[in-house]
Amino acid sequence: MQSVRVISACSSPHFLSTKGCMKEENPLPHRGPKFLKCLAPPLMAAVITLSSPVFSTTAALAQLADAQRGAALFHKTCIGCHDGGGNILQPGATLFMKDLQRNGVDTEEGIYGITYYGKGRMPGFGEKCTPRGQCTFGARLQDEEIKLLAEFVKSQADSGWPNVKSYGD
Ligand code: HEC
DSSP: HHHHHHHHOOOOOOTTSSSSTTTTTOSSOOOHHHHHHHHHHHHHHHHHHHHHOOHHHHHHHHHHHHHHHHHHHHHHHHHHHGGGGOOOOTSSOOOOOOHHHHHOOOOOHHHHHHHHEETTEEBOBBBTTOOOGOOOOOOOBBBHHHHHHHHHHHHHHTOOOOTGGGGTO
């Protein structure tokens, strides 16, 4: 019930119109804070809803969203060397399960570690990756992003890298 009440605070029909949450006398209002204030109650409601075990469909949707973020990150950062789960630099170190197992990195933790610190000709992407020479010269990834990547790579490896062409498109 609580979530319903919170939503109603800002669910007037004007909510999505630009005027809905601003004062009329100010023709060029700073949208930021007021707009945020307007968005906060529905966001709160979403948090409340997500934390309730009753809404497992919502949790499943959140998981799907994570998988899509993982796929997008992979497409952006890893695909240059690991297109389709392969490895253009080192054919014996693909992201397919048989290689991951042989090389001892077939868990999410293992994949996280190699993505964070790198190995051999694979650069590390973690914010605290050292030594510099082993790390990417490009943008570093946040811990949460590396976790999403590890989850994505593990689940792709578990299912044999299906539909590889469509990811990130
Ligand atoms: C510049 C090319 C390059 C990029 C970019 C790259 N990798 Fe790698 N990756 C490699 C190489 C080379 C290896 C083999 C390293 C070794 O074993 O010495 C490897 C190995 C791995 C392994 C272990 C595979 C195995 O079977 O042992 C994982 C997991 C991995 N990379 C994940 C990623 C992820 C996730 C990204 C994107 C964040 C990424 N890589 C980006 C080149 C790259």
